[in-house]
Amino acid sequence: MSRTSNQANGDLLREFLSIADLLEEPRLAQLYAYLARDGEATTQELIEALDLPQGTAYSYVDRLVDAGVIQVVSETPPRRYAAREIELTVTTADGEREYTITPALIDAVGRRETDADIDTYIDRHGIAGLATALTYTVERERGEMSHRLMARDLDISPLAAEIILQALRPIVHEHFDIETTGGSLADIEGVDTDFDDA
Template sequence: MPDDTRHVNGATARDLLSVATLLEDPQLAGLYAYLYREEPVTVREVMNALDFSRETTQTLLSRLEEMGTVETLTDDEPQKYRAASIELSLSADQGDRTYTVTPALIDAVGRRTADGDIDTYIDRHGLAGLATALIYAVDREQSRVTHRLMARNLDIAPLEAEIILQALRPVVHDHFEIEVTDSGDVFESESNAP
């Protein structure tokens, strides 16, 4: 009888390694996030949008395909690519807190090289801190929290909270539909959700 547990654990390990690679490489993360937001896209569209050379684009797409985070949709030229949906929950600090890695978090990491405020925040607070800040950024756009409340809850300076909330605002608007009704109630939903 085959050992299905080993296959499932092998797939889980591969998924974890793929997500870890995305979170460690801002260029891969940025490409993944672009594909997730704009799917389906061609190599030429990636080159134009991200200002990558053809060689860089094809190399990165191949790496993402090998990782199982991107798939080719057509065999015809020009080939079109789509990002797989990622949602992976991880526990940190001896299981006291759970963080969910989503395309929005991967996108925020991908913007690290272009946005010094995100880069600085990750250097100071790590990826878990960025994940927490992203939750506050969504709540801020829904008028549920202020930068001062975030600062108090996370024991950081109010200016630091305001800076990261502003830096994450484009990520929130690229991945979440934030709506305010006439009554002032706020609703959100993650875009591109399966």
């Protein structure tokens, strides 16, 4: 595991465990991603934007502040919170691949409860697979990659590649400065959008 900035080992371990929580709990990831995308917010604004129960929202905010992944930016009531930048590079258990955990990846995880395609992809390929698909989506949106090349590289069906590329497309455009070049499923004749058939 490597990190882009230097931290004491205890701080790094705490941050890693906090990020692991974000990757395991989609609603927690949604809250972090909202702050990373939209900037500062009060707990009440988070409740309204994310449709969270009040107790859950306060609990999540406290957990993320304690974990150090969000910070209080205004102490005067009502308190305002902002996301801290996360960029942590990890190596898979088999040592074969590295991937970077970023706000965009956490945002994608946060959408698994509302996007069946992302949820299915994570179930089949894990967080490391989702991180890889996110990288391919950035390349696709820059015009450097096609769904067929991604499918070949990852040994998945072209349909599965296209579906996850489309699911991740809005996330890429919210987190990266990219001009749109990718196609859509509607542009591909005869493509069935039911992911389970892939």
